[in-house]
Amino acid sequence: MALPRDGITWLPVRLANTLGYFGEQNLKISISDGGKGMESLLGGSVDVASGSLAQAIQVATEGRAVRSFLLLYTRPTMALALAPAVTGNIKDVAGLKNHIVGIASPGSPIHQQLNFILSNYGLSPEDVSVVSIGVGPSSLAALEHGKVDAAILAGSAINTFERRNPGAVLVADSRSIEGARKVFGTDVFPFTSLVAQDSWLKANPDTARRFATSVLKAMAWMRSHSAQEVRANMPERDRLPDAEADLEAIRQAQSTLSPDGVMPESGPDVMRKFIAVSSEKVRTAKNLDLTKVYTNDFVTAK
Secondary structure: OEEOOOOOOOHHHHHHHHOOHHHHOOOOOOOEEOOOHHHHHHHOOOOEEEEOHHHHHHHHOOOOOEEEEEEOEOOOOEEEEEOHHHEOOEOOHHHHOOOEEEEOOOOOHHHHHHHHHHHHOOOOHHHOEEEEOOOOHHHHHHHHOOOOOEEEEEOHHHHHHHHHOOOOOEEEEOOOHHHHHHHHOOOOOOOOEEEEEHHHHHHOHHHHHHHHHHHHHHHHHHHHOOHHHHHHOOOHHHOOOOHHHHHHHHHHHHHHEOOOOOOOOOHHHHHHHHHHOOOHHHHHOOOOOHHHOEOOHHHHOO
16 A cells, blocks of 8 residues: 555554554555555555545546545644744735745645635635645745745644744644634545545455454554554654654544544535535536445445
């Protein structure tokens, strides 16, 4: 499977590996690092990838059958932060017009979130200039050194930024229920999930079920243990030097974990509207069957 180097967001999968839950299900998982999970999945180099329901919807309009089969979080731990250099000059999202905003990479889920936030404030994606700054330390460096005027930060990078910059201003923040409602118009925004090609799921239903069982067990463990215990079981390379930033990000992730991995019935339409802001293909799709971009079969199977 393919996972990006985001230590917090994909922690349930990492924990399923380090805690031995994949082994309990007689699964041996090979994890490749990188931010091109969907590309690897469609290319056939991995069986399972990090992704989102939005991506599954997007590739469905291209005639590719990919399904989200395990929901990890009920809302994304992302925030749109202003660079310290412009704090005081920009008051809100609308003030970003004609400014430079950092994203992970073009077309990424972070880029899509930025486009959606802009649309809520009457701006179009073309009203800002976007620059790829990656995630984690590279995104923080670009923001703090004034390479960009604002940036979408994810996971523990938000907490690190706030701790290092006491006057930090977040003009959009989806980590809390209130924040998610303000950004997305809904309490539950099923953004982060695991995805696989429909053909693989059909050919390997028992493997998919055991995979889902392993990750769900890790999610339950993550919810029921302290942030300190969770961090102790993180791969060492994924831990930030700022331990408190890690711990706060873990607590926030714990509060947004899906209780059962099930995609809510309203989720696909919410995500369709979200991705339509960034994708003309989705906006103009005539026969998009949202029942084919996700399945709950493997998280509810016994």
